[in-house]
Amino acid sequence: MATKAPSSSTRFRSPASAVWFLPAAVFLLLFLLLRRPPMDPLAPSVPPTSVSSRRAELYSRMARDLDERGAAFLKGGETSQSLTLSDLFDVRDGAVVPKLKAADPPVRANVLYLDPEFAALISKAVKEVFLPYFDKVIWFQISSMYHFSMFHASHHLEPILATKDEIEAEVDAVKRVTEAVCPLKIVLDQVVLTSTGVLLGLWQVESGTDPANIRSKLREALPRAPQKQLYDPVLLHTSFARILGPPKLQQEENTSSFNHIKFFHDLVAQVNGKIRGFQAKVSELWYVEEYDVLALALNGKMKVRMLDLGCNEGQSI
Template sequence: MARVRNWYNQSKPATLIWFISLITFYAVFRMASKVSPLSRELQVSNAERNRMYDKMSRDLDEHGALFLKQGETSQSLLLSDLFDIKNGSVTPVLKAANPPVRANVLYMSPEFSLPISKVVRDIFSPTLDKVIWFQNPELYHFSMFHASHHISPVSASEEEIEAEANAVKGVAEKLCRMRIVLDRVVLTSTGVLLGLWQVMSGSDPVTIRSELRNALPHAPVKQLYAPAILHTSLARIIGHPYNSSQEGGSALELQYIHELVVGLNKAIHGTEATISELWYVEEYDVLALALDGKMKLRRFKFGCWKG
């Protein structure tokens, strides 16, 4: 009996350690099962996005502030084609798109867009409110794929348009809710203030564009954006800040604009959002989504919510 008692007393610490280790392993296993690592596909795409975003971050310094010289926009249009300054504020110049542009975009709900928009306005309005167009936060979106765009228009009958919309709905039903994070904000040489995002979980933009390409075989071969990019326009600057006493494109003026962008990055970098809608949009005006023009929306919810 004494031997048994002695063995029990000696083995108690080892048993306790073994039991605690088992509980710890189980807890870690449960946590790991809830937080799935990035898929290989997302890892590759995020790396490609990062390289792309680095290049876009250098665009303003490498090409200068073309928007201060009424240069081209990112879609081969002059700023004067898109905006006018009337009564001390920027007014969009709406021009009919013939045939209408048919765009497929991911939608950001106001739950996420309104706080971002407020910060953008707070930082840029004091010195730029008469020369800046702020994107409507009710229409924050990520352009994915065009069935027709103004550079390569593809006409379609009403029946063909309905067939396209149904095909896009089919794509949406395959997509998983996306959790995304704001990687950075950049100002391009053409004056567009862009939010550039990475994907934490859910469907990858590369996959979404590939699915849309398969669903819309008559779409232009040349699309407007790189397959991996996930970006949304926040604003467009078309003139000089109030406090500018320098000629357009001067080092001091660019430095000041850079400081505004740096301040915005500090304020909203790391912002997270959830995306769960794909829109099929007929834009009856050129860049209707960006300029609050005339359009027809069809909204499709993602079919998978595991993201």
């Protein structure tokens, strides 16, 4: 089990430390492409009886994305931030490395954090299946950075400038939220591959404060935040990897008639066979200032405040 930094610490990361990845998940802005209406910023807390079915319907649509849109990533398609894959990555000395560029202004994100105790097992399974076929054209999420995007105090579509004092006030407000939020016990519902090449883990919640209610609490705590958020209120997802190009195939398979979609479905089925139903516990929320574009996904420069989920009010939904 990896050693964790103490709660409420600050962490800076440099580009040199980024070699392998992974949407949250990269790319947790994926869902701007999934034709889902934006999160209603004034939506009330979601009753627990409706959450599971809403997630199941959402996840079913996401699982169909590859079939409906095809493997756009094989054609150098756009990412979820209207950037091409070549805008985000280089291949140097046989390794995929991110092209980091400064975020102006920095993005301020609130994410739930998955402890490396759990993330390392998932990362191992994903690499066992995908690495033999993709090698130099895949970016694996670094297992120490697995996360679930919750709520943005500022994002690239609607930047909300803040002074240092205003940022500290936001951190204090988020800390008050985390003190009333209960740790989550979650289970991996399924793994899917999207048309943009992102391998995602989609999760259900067995107990603890539901993500829809966490987002609602963060909305109340951060009234200056963008009115349009980036995710469906019930979504709980982690990015595991991003595929950047075609697979290495046997010579007899490398023909124009080869069914790439079926091939990708087979690989995803192998991953699901290894880790579907995997259980984990989430007990931290991070307030992150991303100084590089997609810093959480690309292991760029960022400042992290680690906040424990306290459950002080005894809320479990």
